[in-house]
Amino acid sequence: MVFASLDQFDNLVGALAATLTTIAFIPQAWMTWKSKRAEGVSLGMYSIFTSGVAMWLLYGVLICAWPVIIANVFTLALALFILVMKLRFG
Amino acid sequence: MVFASLDQFDNLVGALAATLTTIAFIPQAWMTWKSKRAEGVSLGMYSIFTSGVAMWLLYGVLICAWPVIIANVFTLALALFILVMKLRFG
Numbered sequence: 001m002v003f004a005s006l007d008q009f010d011n012l013v014g015a016l017a018a019t020l021t022t023i024a025f026i027p028q029a030w031m032t033w034k035s036k037r038a039e040g041v042s043l044g045m046y047s048i049f050t051s052g053v054a055m056w057l058l059y060g061v062l063i064c065a066w067p068v069i070i071a072n073v074f075t076l077a078l079a080l081f082i083l084v085m086k087l088r089f090g
Numbered sequence: 091m092v093f094a095s096l097d098q099f100d101n102l103v104g105a106l107a108a109t110l111t112t113i114a115f116i117p118q119a120w121m122t123w124k125s126k127r128a129e130g131v132s133l134g135m136y137s138i139f140t141s142g143v144a145m146w147l148l149y150g151v152l153i154c155a156w157p158v159i160i161a162n163v164f165t166l167a168l169a170l171f172i173l174v175m176k177l178r179f180g
Contacts, residue, residue, distance in 0.1 A: 009152070010149065010152045010153055013145055013148055013149045013152060014146075014149045014153075016142075016145050017142055017143075017145035017146040017148075017149050018142075019142075020138050020139070020141050020142025020145055021138075021139055021142035021143060021145075021146065022142075023138060024134075024135050024136075024138040024139035024142055025135060025139075026135075027132045027133075027134030027135045027138070028131075028132040028134075028135040031130075031132045031134075031135075032130075037130065038130065039130050040121075040122075040127065040128065040129050040130010040131050041118075041130050041131075042117045042118040042121045043117075044114075044117030044118075044121075045114050045115060045116075045117045045118040045121075046114075048110050048111075048113060048114040048117070049110070049111055049114035049115075051110050052106075052107050052108075052109075052110025052111035052112075052114055053107075053111060055103055055106050055107035055110055055111075056104075056107040056111065058103055058107075059100065059103045059104045059107050062099070062100045062103060063100055063104075
């Protein structure tokens with residue numbers, strides 16, 4: 001019973017972590033879209049980060065972990081959106 | 091033997107994913123530090139993201155997963171550094 005509770009706590013912390021690191025990219029995407037400026041956004045960062053998130057997604061598929069897949073599909077979409085705006089707005 | 095190879099491939103993809111999403115923050119930190127400007131960096135993003143990475147770190151500690159702990163210690167340090175520069179340079 002104690003272990004079951006600890007497992008539930010672990011999963012809650014993991015789900016919260018995944019939600020936070022995914023929604024974090026919404027304000028950046030919104031700010032860049034609204035200002036149509038992306039000088040402050042690092043092309044190097046988003047190129048490497050987008051590749052990394054694609055790898056996390058592949059990892060989730062390989063180990064059949066749905067939370068990893070779901071979180072990284074959304075993060076990949078947001079990171080790609082910011083990367084495209086950086087390439088477009090410079 | 092096939093499973094062992096697949097497991098090794100999974101771990102390789104996971105390690106590569108963790109490395110990429112961690113080192114991604116180095117160019118952003120460097121760019122912001124060099125330019126001493128942070129208008130293009132979203133305060134909302136880094137506040138939420140830093141909290142999320144702290145949660146991933148806690149999750150790693152809870153499930154005793156060293157790769158999760160190591161990757162998130164570095165990401166947390168870089169995200170905090172960018173957050174502090176955003177608060178300082180505005």
